[in-house]
Structure formats: C-alpha cells, structure tokens
Amino acid sequence: MRFLKASYKKQLQEISKTRQKLNEILDEMEKTTMKELDDEMTSLKASVKTDMDNCIQLKNELTQLSDALKEIVDKSKAELLFVASKKCLEKIKHSETYLKENSVQIKSSLTFQANSDIQQYLSKLSGLGRILVCTQAVLLYDDPDQIFTVQGGxxxxxxxxxxxxxxxxxxxxxxxxxxxxxxxxxxxxxxxxxxxxxxxxxxxxxxxxxxxxxxxxxxxxxxxxxxxxxxxxxxxxxxxxxxxxxxxxxxxxxxxxxxxxxxxxxxxxxxxxxxxxxxxxxxxxxxxxxxxxxxxxxxxx
Incomplete structure (x- = not known):
C-alpha cells in the first residue's frame, strides 16, 4: 500500500508537470500572435502617418506659392509673375494628381482569426494522457518494521x-x-x-x-x-x-x-x-x- 500511495503521488506530480508544459506552449503561442498583431498595427500607423505628412507638405507648399504670388502682384514685378505662375500651376497639378490617387478613403481594421485546428484537436482529447496500471512481483512482506520469527532452520x-x-x-x-x-x-x-x-x-x-x-x-x-x-x-x-x-x-x-x-x-x-x-x-x-x-x-x- 505504501508503494501504491507513493506511485499515486508521483503521478499527480507528472500530471501537474504535463499541464505546466502545455501552459508554457500556449503562453509562447500567445506571445507570438500578440507580436504579429503589434507589428501589423505599427505598419498601418506608419502608412497613415505618411499620407498625413504628404498632405500637410502639399498644403504648406501651396500656401507659400500663394503668398509669393500676392507679393509679386503687389510689387508689379511682371518678369517674376510668369515664373511664379508656372510653378504654382505645376504644384497645383501635382496636388490634384496626389489627391485623385488618394481620393478613396480606406478604413483599416485588425481582425484575429483563431486557429480552429487547435481548438478542434483539443476538444477531441478526453484527458492529458492515459493512466496505466503496472504490476510487478515483489516480496509479500514489504514492511521494513515487520519482524520474521526464525525457529531453527x-x-x-x-x-x-x-x-x-x-x-x-x-x-x-x-x-x-x-x-x-x-x-x-x-x-x-x-x-x-x-x-x-x-x-x-x-x-x-x-x-x-x-x-x-x-x-x-x-x-x-x-x-x-x-x-x-x-x-x-x-x-x-x-x-x-x-x-x-x-x-x-x-x-x-x-x-x-x-x-x-x-x-x-x-x-x-x-x-x-x-x-x-x-x-x-x-x-x-x-x-x-x-x-x-x-x-x-x-x-x-
């Protein structure tokens, strides 16, 4: 009975170790998936920021050209008016082209699609493993405190x-x-x-x-x-x-x-x-x- 109780206690520890290993595997899979989510979020944020920076830059350039034209007209500098007007038209055309290419607003979102294979596989399992009964022939008297009486031979x-x-x-x-x-x-x-x-x-x-x-x-x-x-x-x-x-x-x-x-x-x-x-x-x-x-x-x- 003592040996049986010892084996029972040992197998409880083995079951706990198996569960701990599974937890470690799932934790590592979760970390990998979370990193993938963070990487995608970082990439999308960078793309949106690039578009915003381009729009701000075009706006600033058009504003600067507009201010320059007003100054040329006020000072009646006809020789510079032609050059400034040409540059202004080129910048306006460039801005229109950029806005046309980005006229459709895209709303980005992130979606997690779970691996159904994992869930289906785990749902088919009835336990963490099998319990086997191992038998071994040992001496009948396995109590170290039991005394054997020897009479003669x-x-x-x-x-x-x-x-x-x-x-x-x-x-x-x-x-x-x-x-x-x-x-x-x-x-x-x-x-x-x-x-x-x-x-x-x-x-x-x-x-x-x-x-x-x-x-x-x-x-x-x-x-x-x-x-x-x-x-x-x-x-x-x-x-x-x-x-x-x-x-x-x-x-x-x-x-x-x-x-x-x-x-x-x-x-x-x-x-x-x-x-x-x-x-x-x-x-x-x-x-x-x-x-x-x-x-x-x-x-x-």
Missing part, C-alpha cells in the same frame, strides 16, 4: 529453494523501504544483499556472528553481532547496491537481538532487554530474567 528451509548456494545460514532478514533485501549469513559472518531473484549481489563482513538486523534509515541498518567476547552493534550503509561498514558500538553484554524505535535502540542479551541512545549510551534496562538462557528476546507485533 525453518525460514531457511522455506527460502533456500530460491536462494543460490552463496547463502549458508540465515539468522536474520530485513527488507528496506526501497524493497532491497538484506540477510545475515551466520556461517560466513556476512550481511548479504539480494536481488528479487534472491541472488547475492553484494556483501559486507562483520566481526562475529550476525544475530539480528533492524532498519535505521532507508539506506542504513544496524546488525547485532555476537561471538565469544565480541559483543557489538555494527552499522552498515546500502548505496547503489554497495554495502559499506559504518560506526561500531561495543557492549559488555551479549548482543543477539536488536530493534529501533523513536530514535532509540533496543538490544537483547538473551536474558535482558536494554534501551540505548543512537550514540551508544545505555538509557535503561527494561527487563531481565535469568531463569533461562533466552528470556529477553525482542519481539514486535
């Missing part, structure tokens, strides 16, 4: 039909939140990383017999290690299929069981249950019963 007998001969004695198993499988091989004193075909794809040595494993972070586990006078918790990181040793805490009591909850670490010595900080400091002894060899095993439900 029963778990090993159940799983070794799928495991290769690279695993000899399973003492603990842990499934990380990203579905990576870790098993403790007591016989070889190793923690091994398995793929979904239960083949060993990585391993890491520990200093004794790995008795138990618990998850600390999505990429880190803690291993309870015990052998003779070796009583310790060894942290192992898992990154890109590679296992690497981290911090090691040593204890005076045996370490055969381990659990992690609310930033605290719980260790079992077999007859007692201890609570430790993640810095390796003992906070309290929660339980002790020395009436038998294993009365303080860690159990989770």
């Amino acid at each position: 029963s778990l090993k007998s159940l799983l070794t039909a799928s495991f290769s001969e690279e695993i000899f004695y399973i003492s603990a198993i842990c499934v990380l939140s990203n579905d990576q499988i870790l098993v403790a091989d007591r016989a070889e004193k190793k923690v091994k990383l398995l793929n979904h075909q239960y083949q060993v794809v990585g391993h890491c040595n520990v200093n004794g017999y790995p008795c138990d494993i618990c998850q600390i972070t999505p990429s880190e586990v803690a291993v309870a290690v015990d052998k003779d006078k070796t009583n310790e918790v060894q942290f192992i990181s898992v990154n890109d299929g590679l296992l690497s040793n981290g911090t090691t805490f040593q204890f005076e009591h045996k370490c055969i069981g381990i659990a992690y909850n609310l930033q605290d670490m719980y260790l079992s010595s077999g007859t007692a249950l201890y609570k430790y900080s993640m810095q390796g400091d003992m906070l309290e002894k929660l339980y002790e019963d020395t009436s038998a060899l294993k009365t303080g095993n860690i159990m989770q439900y």
